[in-house]
Amino acid sequence: DTEVTQTPKHLVMGMTNKKSLKCEQHMGHRAMYWYKQKAKKPPELMFVYSYEKLSINESVPSRFSPECPNSSLLNLHLHALQPEDSALYLCASSQGTAGETQYFGPGTRLLVL
């Protein structure tokens, strides 16, 4: 089973709202990732968690706040977003972090009004 699940599938929020994106995997993977994908563009790495600790933050604005409550769950907390933050947010996981294969979830399509 190589499934990564993400909720919600779609999210519309105002610039003053607070919302959270959720990601879950039950493959025993120890690394989890958040990517942002704009239309017709490749995914761009935002954050990497390795063994539940934040290992990479790609200079993402503080209005995005990741959280890894346990090895199976990854959250992305959103607050005071801008319209340009509208995108597909992808979660991925991998067995470890030594360049291993990443398995992607279906994404959350976010629209910020």
Next chain:
Amino acid sequence: AQSVSQHNHHVILSEAASLELGCNYSYGGTVNLFWYVQYPGQHLQLLLKYFSGDPLVKGIKGFEAEFIKSKFSFNLRKPSVQWSDTAEYFCAVNAYGTDKLIFGTGTRLQVFP
């Protein structure tokens, strides 16, 4: 810094035509190489990967890719495409031992019956 180039931005083929999509990367060290596919409305799926060994790797759905170290290339091939291969194809590179997966800009493939 690593980068990945996909020179074919949009490829249009008829069914049964042969396919070759180019991918070049810039990094002098050991790399892990991937091709991902994103079908319309679906999530990123792994087509194939190269970590080491035989530079000709076979993936799902009849795809294969050849790693040519001297050319820093990892081109994707399929001898006979089908309408169902219509999708966005992303080449991705990971410097061995690191967490960061760098994607190319993607190639949109349209196959007409």
